[in-house]
Amino acid sequence: MSDVVNLMLQKLLELITNIFRRKRHVNLGLYGSPNAGKTTLANKIAKDFVGKEIGTASEIPHETRTINRLENVVFNHNGNKLEFTLLDMPGISTKIDYREFMKYGLNKKEAQQRAREATKGVIEAIKMLENVDAAILVLDATEDPYTEVNLTILGNLEAKKIPIIIAANKIDLENADLERVKNAFSDYGYPIIGISALKGHNIDKLYEELKKKIN
Amino acid sequence: MDIEFISSKALEKEKDKVNYILKNLAKKEKVLVLQCSLTAEEEKTLIAETMNMIDEEFQGIEISTMSTQEHSSWKKKLLEILGVKNHGLTIVGPANIVKKIKKNPEIVKISLSD
Numbered sequence: 001m002s003d004v005v006n007l008m009l010q011k012l013l014e015l016i017t018n019i020f021r022r023k024r025h026v027n028l029g030l031y032g033s034p035n036a037g038k039t040t041l042a043n044k045i046a047k048d049f050v051g052k053e054i055g056t057a058s059e060i061p062h063e064t065r066t067i068n069r070l071e072n073v074v075f076n077h078n079g080n081k082l083e084f085t086l087l088d089m090p091g092i093s094t095k096i097d098y099r100e101f102m103k104y105g106l107n108k109k110e111a112q113q114r115a116r117e118a119t120k121g122v123i124e125a126i127k128m129l130e131n132v133d134a135a136i137l138v139l140d141a142t143e144d145p146y147t148e149v150n151l152t153i154l155g156n157l158e159a160k161k162i163p164i165i166i167a168a169n170k171i172d173l174e175n176a177d178l179e180r181v182k183n184a185f186s187d188y189g190y191p192i193i194g195i196s197a198l199k200g201h202n203i204d205k206l207y208e209e210l211k212k213k214i215n
Numbered sequence: 216m217d218i219e220f221i222s223s224k225a226l227e228k229e230k231d232k233v234n235y236i237l238k239n240l241a242k243k244e245k246v247l248v249l250q251c252s253l254t255a256e257e258e259k260t261l262i263a264e265t266m267n268m269i270d271e272e273f274q275g276i277e278i279s280t281m282s283t284q285e286h287s288s289w290k291k292k293l294l295e296i297l298g299v300k301n302h303g304l305t306i307v308g309p310a311n312i313v314k315k316i317k318k319n320p321e322i323v324k325i326s327l328s329d
Contacts, residue, residue, distance in 0.1 A: 094262055095277065096266070097274040115269070119269050120266075122262065123266050126259055126262060127263075129259065144317060146319065146320055148280065152262065154255075155254070156258075158255070
């Protein structure tokens, strides 16, 4: 009889542990337009918590053409522990012209191949909008933030009630304009943090906000 | 290049706005101005469908939606209760013709390719 009770207690404990684990494990997606600095930010997060980089950043648009996935990232910040899968998404855009890639020195064949892969990457990133548990919208603070792509990303995440943080990246650059980003999205009520993923500026603030949002 | 204005009445007949836009836009030299805004879901589908159609001739689209929708959830709910419809405006054109659409958000500026 006691064996049955012990077994039942063990099963109950496993069930509670699994529920707890499920709640503490999240898919964190990094979304944004091409060249916003998503991979640079993903690399910064990955280096901070896992000690290795997740992908290759490049000045050529659509460098990330498949989702870079890093599992079992243990977020341990100021005494808070959280396990998540980091998803560095391909940049979302409404147009892709292979001729643009040729301006960066790629030959026609390479550029066309890159364009084909980039279109698939955009679709993959769009499909994953439904499967993330939290998201960081990465914007280039030197560019106009009020783009249809950013609004589409936000609108779809908001519809699924997915927690969102806006990271206005590249604030280390002279022409960055954090106020413009804040003004553009002031009605939305999301936390907006000016960061430099490359230099590490304000990354702690981003982690603090992430902790609040995910918890 | 033509600019085609499509009334909300004409769009009411269309079950699939995304399909309607792509059918009337891809590989054609015209800009569509629709008397309706697209939902985030429709925009997402439009982007994905556009990606599937990209080739040497068709490089994608430029799009901007002006919505009368409120972002604040309580205002949104109040407007829904009051029966206020979100008509808005959608401007969409092929990327080889429309270089950029800039929104600020009350004013939309369209720059055409040279």
